[in-house]
Amino acid sequence: MARSASSARAALRNLLPRLVLSPSVALIAIFVYGFIAFTSYLSFSDSRMLPSYGWVGLSNYEKLFSLRTWDIALNNLAVFGILYIAICCVLGLMLAILLDQRIRAEGFIRTIYLYPMALSFIVTGVAWKWFLDPGIGLEAVMHDWGWTSFKFDWIKNRDMAIYTVVIAAVWQTSGFVMATFLAGLRGIDAEMLRAAEVDGASTFALYRRIVIPQLRPAFLSAFVVLAHMAIKSYDLVVALTNGGPGTATEVPATFMYSYTFTRNQMGIGAASAEIMLLTIAAVIVPYLWSELREKR
Template sequence: MAQSANADLKTRLQNWIPKLVLSPSLAVILVFVYGFILFSVYLSFTDSRILPSYGWVGWENYSKLWRLSHWEISLTNMGIFALLYITLCTAIGLGLAIFLDQKIRGEGMLRPLYLYPMALSFIVTGTAWKWFLDPGIGLENVMHTWGWESFKFDWIKNRDYAIYTVVLAAVWQTSGFVMAMFLAGLRGIDNEILKAAQMDGASNWNLYRRIIIPQLRPAFLSAFVILSHLAIKTFDLVIALTGGGPGRATELPATFMYSYTFTRNQMGIGSASATIMLMAIAAIMVPYLYSELREKR
């Protein structure tokens, strides 16, 4: 009887100890992540300015937000950035994955080389690309030093092209990560299916177009969700690379939110923009998580 009671107590301890160990972390996450998210949503309906205020103004901040030309500029820049960023990262990542999947010599060296940029922070990437693209000290200056006086590459100083420098830096950093996702998908395809198709006379082009790429649908979906999330919340890369300039040529919703909350002292409008960004991310993540859970069931 005593042995049974001891065994029962031991089982309960084994069940409860992990919960007790994790409970402080979960409590901190609930308060400092989800709690402050809800607090920010609440502030978007108040007349908060330099400090939180609790005067209820309803949808007034959202109405003001959509009348601001700065917000429209940030959304336009986001559209350009997200479209190019997601498309180029997906195309380059898939191309690199297919290249490495050919069992080439030196794959063990190339794979970490492609993945290395993702190990850097966006601040480091933005600073490095800022130096590289600066006409005074970067690529343009080097070309002039080598005697190519007509060479000109001043996109980072040009209002019409500055947003594309952000795309270049972001694609450089993230393509290797997308490559790893696609490479894992390629290595998970059954070789017997590929051998059967080759025996039937399928060319490499048809092999990839009709068999391999369609089976990478989960990798495509995961890459789209992750890249969309990164695009919407991009902040530190822009701050380090262009500071949102020249003018407002590279301002994105995240930099808009920061400037209106902490520089212009319009916390209510800043919270409204943050809430809209949250809804945009949720619109992408919730259907994805729902489909994943449904497939597991």
């Protein structure tokens, strides 16, 4: 009898976590993966204003890649993504190395660097829109101070507007990258660094040959997070430039929203969403595979 009660309690202990987690698993299966599958189906349908189930095969993808706006969105994503990731990594590494010198008020300075991450991209976009607006922002202030020849109208310039998105995104995210690299720096064996210094290694050689190579996991983590944020960037672009001037700052996320909910081309919008999903998967899946392989 006692053995039977003990077996029942053990079975209940094993079953209880599954019962607790099952609602969350069911909701994720329906509202995440279910809607991903539904969007994938819509991308092969003739859906326009409302979902439709007429099968058109790859027609929406062919139309998508024939659109000039989609080409502009992809080019902007490439420019934005490359500059965003590169500048954030370089700036984040420099800030992390600076804080790793055990400077005074390190906690306060680290908080200042991390503070932008506490803001939403909408707030960041609106604030930088005001700051960069030639009529009320930096250019107007400089003119009021007497520098009437100063000009900074990138946000109104079709050729330069995408770089304002880069500036705002770097300002918001570089603190997060700094924290990632700082955690990696604090995890490096101090004895190894002391041994290299005793052997006569210069500071530059120390960082180039020992420190930075050991930050590879931090670099990979930062790259994956930043690439994911760049590909799905929507709120920052909408708040800062709304895709303009014209389509100068159009990116795949704004393109998808526009064609799905404004132009009533749901099939093409779903196709663009699938391209974004595949792009994100191309970044994340190899990273997860390498992490799992290392653990094994």
